[in-house]
Amino acid sequence: MRLKSLGTSLAVACSVTALLVGSATGVLAGTKTHKLKIAQTLYPAPSAHMDSVQQIADEVTRQTDGRITFKVYGPELGDWAELNEMVNRGDIDMMLSPMSATYDPRWNVTFAPYIVTNYDEAKKVFGPGGFMDEIFKQWAKDVNMQWMGTWIQGFSGVSLSAAAATSPDEAKGIKIRTPPIAAFECYWKKLGFTPSLIPYSEVPTAISTGVVDGQAGGGPFQTYSCCRDLNKYFVYYRDYVEVWGYTFNLDKWNDLEADDQKLVQDIVSKEVMKRVEGAEKEDQEYLDKLAGHGLKVVDLADTPDKLTESRDTCRECWTELDKLVGKVWMDKIRKEVGL
Numbered sequence: 001m002r003l004k005s006l007g008t009s010l011a012v013a014c015s016v017t018a019l020l021v022g023s024a025t026g027v028l029a030g031t032k033t034h035k036l037k038i039a040q041t042l043y044p045a046p047s048a049h050m051d052s053v054q055q056i057a058d059e060v061t062r063q064t065d066g067r068i069t070f071k072v073y074g075p076e077l078g079d080w081a082e083l084n085e086m087v088n089r090g091d092i093d094m095m096l097s098p099m100s101a102t103y104d105p106r107w108n109v110t111f112a113p114y115i116v117t118n119y120d121e122a123k124k125v126f127g128p129g130g131f132m133d134e135i136f137k138q139w140a141k142d143v144n145m146q147w148m149g150t151w152i153q154g155f156s157g158v159s160l161s162a163a164a165a166t167s168p169d170e171a172k173g174i175k176i177r178t179p180p181i182a183a184f185e186c187y188w189k190k191l192g193f194t195p196s197l198i199p200y201s202e203v204p205t206a207i208s209t210g211v212v213d214g215q216a217g218g219g220p221f222q223t224y225s226c227c228r229d230l231n232k233y234f235v236y237y238r239d240y241v242e243v244w245g246y247t248f249n250l251d252k253w254n255d256l257e258a259d260d261q262k263l264v265q266d267i268v269s270k271e272v273m274k275r276v277e278g279a280e281k282e283d284q285e286y287l288d289k290l291a292g293h294g295l296k297v298v299d300l301a302d303t304p305d306k307l308t309e310s311r312d313t314c315r316e317c318w319t320e321l322d323k324l325v326g327k328v329w330m331d332k333i334r335k336e337v338g339l
Contacts, residue, residue, distance in 0.1 A: 030064065030067065030068075030256070030257040030259045030260040030263070031257065032067075032255075032256070032257060032260070033067050033068070034067070034068045034069070034255075034256070034260075035069055035071070036068065036069065036070045036071070036093040036094060036252070037070065037071050037073065037091075037092045037093050037094070038053050038056065038057055038070045038071070038072055038073070038092070038093065038094040038095065038096075039053070039072070039073035039074070039077050039083055039086070039092050039094075039095050039096075039097075040052075040053045040073075040074060040075070040095065040096040040097060041075050041077075041078070041079060041080040041083045041095070041096075041097045041098070042075050042079075042080065042097075043074075043075065044074045044075055044076075045074060048275070048278060048282065049096060050072075050074055052096060052151075052271050052275065053072055053096050054072055055271065056070075056246075056264075056267055056268060056271055057069075057070035057072050059267050060263065060264055060267060063263055063267075064260070064263070068260065068264075070094075073092070077092070080097045080098045080100065081100045081102055083095050083097045084097060084099065084100035084102070084103075084143075085100075085102075087145060087247060087248075087249050088103070088143055088144050088145065088249070089249075090144075090249045090251055090252060092249070093248060093249050093252045094148075094246070094247065094248045094249070095245075095246070095247055096151055096244055096245070096246050097244055097245065097247075098110065098242075098243075098244050098245070099136075099140075099244075099245050099247075101324075103143050104139060104142055104143055105324040105325070106139055106324070106325045106326065106329060107139065108181070108183065108321060108324040108325055109135075109321060109325045109329070109330075109333070110242075110243050111179075111181050111183045111184060111240060111321075112183060112240065112318055112321055112333070113183065113187045113239045113240045113311075113314035113315065113317060113318075114238075114239060114240065114310075114311040114314050114315055115132065115240070115241070115333065115337065116241055117238050117301075117307060117311055118238070118301065119152075119276060119277075119279070119280040122152055122241055122276060123273070123276045125336075126150040126152060126241075126243055127150070127272065127273060127276065128149060128269050128272070128273070130150075131332075131333075131336045132150065132243075132333075133147075133149070133150050135329070135332070135333075136150060136245060140245070140247055140250075141250060144249065144250045144251065145247040145248065145249065145250055146247060146248040146249075146250050146253040147245060147246075147247055148245070148246035148247060148248055148264075148265060148268040148269075148272075149245070149246045149268050149269055149271070149272035150243050150244070150245060150246075150272060151243065151244040151245065151246060151272055151275055152241060152242075152243060152272075152275055152276050152279040153219070153241075153242035153243060153244055153279065154219040154220070154221060154241070154242055154279045154282060154283050155219055155236070155238045155239075155240070155241050155242075155283060156216070156217060156218055156219045156222075156237070156238070156239055156240055156241075156242060157216070157218075157219065157220070157223070157234055157235050157236040157237045157238065157239065158176060158188075158193075158214055158215065158216040158234070158235050158237060159214045159215055159216075159223045159227045159230070159231040159233065159234045159235075159295070160174065160176070160213055160214035160231055160232065160233045160234075160235065161207075161213055161214060161230075161231050161232045161233065162174050162213045162214075163233070164233040164235055164296055164298045165192065165193070165235065166235055166298060166300060166303070166306055167192065167306065168190075168191060168192030169192065170192070171191055171192030171193045172192050173194065174192075174193050174194065174213050174214070175193070175194040175195075175196055175211075175212045175213055176188065176193045176194070176195060176196065176212055176213060176214045176215060176216050177195075177196055177197075177198040177202075177203055177206055177207070177212045177214070177215040177216065177217070178195040178196070178197060178198075178215075178216050178217055179197070179200070179216075179217040180197040180198070180199065181197075182320050182324075183317055183320050183321055184216070184217060185197060186317035186320045187239065187313075187314040187316075187317040188216055190313045190314055190316060190317060191237070191239075191310060191313065191314065193216075195216075196211070196212050198211075198212065200217070203215050203226055203227070204226060204227070204230060207227065207230045207231065208230060214227075214231050214233075215227060215231075216237075216239075219242065219283060219286070220234065220236070220282075220283050220284075220285075220286035220287045220289075220290060221282060221283070221286045223286070223290060224286045224289050224290055224293070228289075228290060228293045228295065229293075231295065232294075232295060232296065233295060233296045233297075233298065234287070234290050234295050234296075234297050234298070235298045235300070236287065236297065236298065236299040236300060236301070237300050237310060238299075238300060238301065238307065239310070239314060246268050246271070246272065248264075287299070315339065318330055318333075318334070
């Protein structure tokens with residue numbers, strides 16, 4: 001009996017020691033082995049997007065001592081709408097991507113102008129616990145996904161050649177490309193421009209042949225990539241902040257043990273908060289590059305009255321989103337921003 005008791009005590013002691021060692025090394029107490037697939041869309045390596053998904057994959061593998069591993073994919077799997085479908089079905093377990101409005105039109109809210117106007121606001125509103133982040137958590141479950149966090153891609157503006165227009169009077173008669181989305185068409189009209197709904201792939205040709213003078217819908221990085229040799233000005237309207245999401249297939253997420261869910265969530269939360277600062281630095285880096293390339297850069301934040309006027313004018317177009325997102329949801333957002 002004493003031997004049996006001693007054996008039991010040793011077993012308990014060993015289990016406690018293993019738990020303590022696991023905690024000390026940062027390895028949580030999950031037991032299941034998982035081989036997962038993670039992907040991001042649009043930007044191949046080298047890019048902040050590929051760096052981020054690789055960092056998450058490596059850190060999860062490290063902290064689980066190889067019990068959970070990821071195969072990492074880039075944009076070779078397809079565009080962002082296709083990647084959304086893959087995660088919805090469970091063909092891919094986790095993604096970093098814009099959310100598709102194909103299955104749920106509420107995701108059109110990501111095109112709402114001027115929810116925020118700077119990175120301090122973006123951190124509070126879209127960061128962990130922010131009111132938009134909480135809304136996204138609810139909606140993601142309806143498309144069979146677990147919302148992990150909001151990735152800030154960056155603020156946008158307009159590149160032009162006719163003039164560095166910052167008011168409706170200055171913008172009158174200037175034809176610009178906007179994404180083929182009703183909210184964009186509405187608020188660029190409010191800003192005085194003449195929008196032309198053109199797919200992104202046709203932007204360089206449309207500008208170089210004079211179909212449009214410039215293009216809206218992208219930030220400093222996108223403008224530098226596509227249009228630095230086509231336009232003379234970049235006006236940083238900060239009209240909307242492009243947001244992506246880290247999401248997990250909901251069925252696969254529920255298959256993870258609670259400790260593993262916490263581990264993955266904590267790692268992703270650190271990445272999305274790190275990205276807020278990274279996006280701000282990236283915007284500034286490419287504003288500087290545009291200026292260095294010879295474009296005149298105008299930041300509406302340097303004239304707060306104009307920024308406020310543009311914000312208030314463009315928010316009138318939120319009514320366009322009432323139909324797609326639902327007025328109840330849009331009213332919640334209006335309340336949060338003080339409207």
